[in-house]
Amino acid sequence: MDALGLLAAVDQEYLLEARQMQALSLGVHIPLVCFGISFPAMVLFMEGLHLRTGDPVYKALAKRWSKVMLILFAVGVVTGTILSFELGLLWPRFMEQWGEVFGFAFAVEGLAFFVEAIFIAIYVYGWDRLSPRLHFVTGIPIALAGILGSAMVIAVNGWMNNPQGFTLTDTGEVTDVYPLSALFNANLWHEEVHMYLAGFIVASALVAGVYAVAWLKGRRDHYHRAGLIVPLAVLCLAAPAQVVVGDWAGRTVAEEQPTKLAAMEAQQPTEEGADLTLGGVYYDGEVHGGVTIPDGLSLLADHDPNATVQGLDAVPENDRPPVGWVRNSFQIMVGIGTLLALLGVWFLWFRWRRGALPRTKWFYRAVVAAGPLSLVALIAGWIVTEVGRQPWIVYEQMRVEDAVTGAEGIPVGYATLVVVYLGLATLAFYMLRRLARQGPEPVDREGPGDIGVIP
Amino acid sequence: MLAELVLAILIVALAAYAVLGGADFGAGFWDLTAGGPERGARMRGLINGSMGPVWEANHVWLIVVLVIMWTCFPTAFGAIMETLYVPLFLAGVGIIFRGAAFATRGEAATISEARAFGATFALASILTPFFLGCALGAIASGQVPAEGDPGIPLESWTNATSIFAGLMAISVGIYTAAVFLSGDAVRARMPDLAEAFRRRALGAAVVAGALSIAGLFVVNDDAPDLYDGLTSGLGLACVIIAVLIGVVTLWLIASRRYEIARFTSGLAVGAVLTGMAAAMSPDILPGELSLDDAAAGDATMIATLVALVLALLIIVPSIWLLFKLTLAGRLSERYSSVLPSGEQR
């Protein structure tokens, strides 16, 4: 039913621009927060190695990484703030009607942000100023806050995809709100685990890529080796696991949002024993190229070759998402996910059988490529989730065009934001490159916990 | 009752952001006016050092304000966002600039770079408080209709009260920044800078005071309902308390007791905001929407209150630790000089 009995939809000429603006800001925020989610744990692991072995190289690496972490965190905070404004500025009617249902998750997230912001400062500014053990301990809340914080935003996104915890009256008013039931919606779990792993994959692949470049350039000392192996191990463990979680995600979507699944697979008719097409590109209403696996889709979605899969034809035309975006993005994500998993298996096999790193340069080139590729997979995954939800902002409850602001000037805001983000990106790139040019962090040879610094 | 409780927490968060975030923006003003590269270098160093570690935590208060608004008073939030989208968007742009300046602070390699970063910082310091202040003034002076109206993008926040509130927000930030920096300078054992900021704090206080007296006339003329609320009952009590605390704060600064002055300036800002809320009561959008009508259902209000109280239990000791370490000078260096490689540049 139409949830918007109260407010008539406004005439927003620039709905598409509003959506692009939202997507742009999310697309900027989300790669940054991957570092917020996973970097603290990797930095702590490094510092832990240092505390256990006393090897100053680990400490130098942990310090260097924590510096990068702080810069990225600051930019993540700013872009997140923009998102908070944007939710209200672009979708005021969405916030008005549903804020009280999902808002609670954001309130908990506020707590996580505070903890993260406070302890990241103590941790990064506290190097050599707090006792080594205390310093390590102050890093733990950062990692925990990353889990809690990401789970809470994801809870909101899960809720938009799978709304629950409220009753709608005949006049379209929201009553009987159960904030906890809205928070713990059925999409929360797979989305959070999948996103959490994605955070580790993206950050570790990008960091490993930096040291893989150094490796290819012949810098293979202890420092660069340690800097490569730790993120590489993270990447190679997380990537195969991501395939399993992705399968779980797919099956949940099949159950909860069959139309989204149909769009992901460009499945037109509702049928038993639906085929699966791997690869190929969707345009002009069909998939071109690719390999077809008979009954494959039924098998994947339900783990049963004869299962019925609901097609796009089950809903009226104007309730269908744009299939091209969803299906092609899904293929890209799964393709990259498979490649990353293979890379992981390659590395793990070498470690296990030979106890060494692969020798061939192609392995390191693959690691360098893994960073940008995993970013692409991340964005592609979000396009699947978000565009696949269209035309709904709250699945089957509120349409996007009923949520959008009536404000004029969206194109102006959009253009401003593009310019500002480009400036920010240039700046971040420039700062990080300068950090990289400084060369490796000086290793402080006097052993653990001292304050002395060798210039 | 629930609505009032949440409103109280909202005011605390807003006051915290006005003071802590405001001081951060105000520091941008002092950075801009610190003088040439050589003369201003020490002052800029102090500004960088004292804003560094606490910047992110200070900033989160704004997020808390937004989240409480959209969770607990969603209809008001929607109406405000839809109507005041111009100043709020511009404030957002200012926040991006501030973040950029923060991420690059102390990292400038050349004088011209330092100038560019300083200018971004200064621009942000003016943009953000001004437009947020305007938005607050517009809300208080009843410019936001209950349903929201995107058709008045400029008219809604360019009345005299809103502009006055914007200017007030800038000047409060400049003043609190000077107070904070005096205290930080004492701790950093830079007595000459402490004196310099003490003079600036006193000067800024005079400006802010004069501005608020002028403001009374502006509000009387432009938003009589708000004026009546501020000059009677609880509103008046709050204004009187704010003035008294303000005078005490001036005395504290004059007698170089900066640490207590930090707290009292926060209290004064809190008193003003409480007075405004009292003047608007029982409405959240004056003349348009009452606080109770705007409030979310009880379950949401209770859940949010519980979350906020739990958050306070965790956050207060953590913030205390952070400020303690910062104030004890244990974190106060520029982060790049904490790390050895930064020291050579």
Ligand code: HDD
């Ligand atoms: C590094 C990133 C990455 C990688 C390698 C993969 N994914 Fe993914 N995927 C994401 C990053 C991602 C994400 C973080 O962008 C999404 C968006 C929403 C979410 O929960 O995770 C996502 C969503 C998402 C969804 C939609 C969930 C929903 O709408 O609720 C499905 C069905 C999959 N993924 C399936 C897979 C499969 C089968 C993969 C492997 C072969 C895979 N993903 C690899």
Ligand code: HEM
């Ligand atoms: C928990 C986090 C998220 C929330 C609450 C959220 C919320 C929203 C909202 C409110 C919209 C606008 C309405 C709509 O078009 O349906 C939207 C659209 C969109 N979001 Fe998300 N989003 C989240 C995560 C992400 C991420 C991380 C991305 C990554 C790129 C993303 C990509 C998009 C895209 C591409 C659209 C536009 C859809 C279209 O135009 O068809 N979202 N999202």
Ligand code: HEM
């Ligand atoms: C509409 C969607 C979103 C909004 C409104 C939003 C809002 C915010 C805000 C306001 C901050 C700054 C917090 C601070 O001041 O410390 C932030 C940071 C953060 N966000 Fe988001 N966010 C959104 C989407 C996401 C998504 C999809 C994730 C991923 C799971 C995420 C994870 C994080 C994390 C981990 C941080 C910590 C800062 C960092 O690591 O850079 N956010 N977000």
